[in-house]
């Protein structure tokens with residue numbers, strides 16, 4: 049058992065994956081001697097050499113586009129986008145080529161590559177450093193989009209992502225990089241197509257992922273003091289969506305809310321609310337709620353506390369449901 | 375091939391006059407004017423000639439089939455045979471090609487069957503051939519994106535110590551895209567074994583070259599990235615072959631990338647749905663028709679006694695046979711299994727796709743009843 053941060057768990061996952069399979073190569077901006085701006089690749093170049101991990105020129109479309117060619121040749125590239133909003137120059141390569149290659153080639157060529165993207169806010173970053181871009185990726189068939197919320201999952205899910213024959217958008221909630229936990233390496237959890245019930249409860253299901261799992265757990269703690277029993281489900285994978293685990297929880301509690309930092313309109317929560325409702329309508333005693341960021345660009349650091357969903361907002365939202373006398 | 379190219383060539387500016395080895399009348403250029411390049415061996419030129427004639431016949435046939443409604447669209451390469459085939463002929467079988475929608479005849483030259491080449495334009499599957507079997511990436515439609523794939527593949531091969539070169543075709547318009555710049559830069563920084571062949575056919579759909587760039591030649595662009603650039607007469611297949619072959623060998627030997635610009639002209643419309651009379655003069659088209667790349671090589675081969683009537687008629691027969699085969703294949707409707715829609719999205723099984731597949735299967739069963 050080791051105590052590790054989530055960033056450290058990711059480093060260990062990269063190291064173990066590179067040692068296990070020499071086809072794994074890692075590149076991006078500043079990932080070499082510096083170890084990445086979040087130090088996730090710390091020490092790896094010294095260990096594996098600059099033929100396995102190197103600093104690329106500063107161009108995101110170039111990073112992902114060249115990874116397409118490398119995957120076509122048989123390597124398994126793991127590339128880093130420095131911050132969420134700087135993945136947008138690579139958007140075309142990701143949606144037009146990474147996501148579609150298997151389909152375009154009638155199944156003959158897959159894209160076993162991982163695109164690591166530090167995501168979401170709550171770190172006091174200036175603009176373009178705190179976006180939640182998951183809805184762009186989850187709206188794209190061919191992509192698998194996953195996001196860990198704790199160190200053990202970070203290790204397990206990154207290893208699984210690198211082993212996968214499908215392209216993976218790997219969203220790393222940067223506000224949780226420094227979250228520490230005891231982890232037994234190599235920690236391999238259930239596969240990421242399964243959501244985890246991280247806290248059991250009877251009255252409400254909170255559906256959270258990445259940075260908002262901690263928010264949901266805090267809300268559950270506070271509610272427990274008021275005698276309300278909240279179940280928290282960590283989705284882990286946003287696409288595919290684990291209808292089974294989520295459905296079982298919702299049918300048990302009959303009430304569900306989804307929490308994310310991204311703006312509400314057209315956001316990922318809309319998909320969650322729609323499919324939970326479609327599949328469980330007769331088990332629901334209230335509409336599925338969304339507790340999200342506002343429909344504004346991610347705000348400046350001094351204003352982000354007003355923007356981010358908090359445990360209090362979650363509890364307030366839940367209060368708006370028509371509860372039978374408790 | 376003996377080469378007399380300057381060692382600090384990456385800092386040499388491309389010539390303003392396109393480099394050529396054969397003039398328009400099919401006469402060999404004086405060696406002092408050939409930029410250090412020599413005419414390819416006669417056997418190579420005869421082989422290239424045969425491939426160009428066959429490719430031209432194929433192109434004309436497919437355009438006709440498209441007008442008859444057999445294909446949804448077809449981007450012709452009529453007039454660009456020297457760029458397409460000169461460049462591809464310079465590759466070894468183990469090298470990779472990263473083509474665009476315009477490059478069907480390059481695929482043909484590399485041995486892909488007509489039905490497989492045309493599957494995208496016909497509306498069957500996006501890529502009808504196996505990329506790994508042919509060492510050809512799927513035809514790319516988003517402009518310049520494929521250039522980065524070529525750099526990545528070449529670099530991956532180099533990391534594995536495999537002597538493989540990746541060649542990619544770009545249009546003149548595509549050189550304005552960000553991905554072209556990123557590809558040139560990545561290739562140069564990584565010294566990736568990449569050859570960029572820019573087919574400057576002088577129009578991006580309707581937009582002429584002068585609205586695309588202020589550079590004196592597109593080959594000039596190479597210099598800023600730190601790689602050599604060659605401005606070549608793209609209707610002289612001898613020059614296209616010789617320069618590309620030099621670039622390929624250089625890349626294979628660890629010399630890094632090269633940009634080869636072939637100055638040519640698209641005789642047909644952009645695609646069969648385009649109306650070129652809106653943006654170009656017919657006298658320009660006539661001018662370029664008189665610079666036909668196939669005729670130029672033919673004149674040379676005939677006057678040097680390298681091509682006789684007998685061989686010409688056997689090439690014509692081969693071209694006709696391919697055209698007939700293409701007509702036959704395109705006149706047969708391919709079978710489509712709609713349930714295959716769900717097969718090629720993920721390697722990993724997805725519950726939701728299984729549900730949608732069952733939905734479509736059920737809908738079809740009910741319709742059949």
Ligand SMILES: Cc1ncc(C[n+]2csc(CCOP(=O)(O)OP(=O)(O)O)c2C)c(N)n1
Nearest residue numbers: 476515516517545546547548575577578579
């Ligand atoms: C990124 C992108 N933007 C726009 C288009 C639409 N489009 C298709 S072909 C074309 C012109 C390309 O011209 P050029 O690169 O010179 O190649 P050519 O067609 O002449 O071979 C355009 C604008 C596209 N395919 N991709």
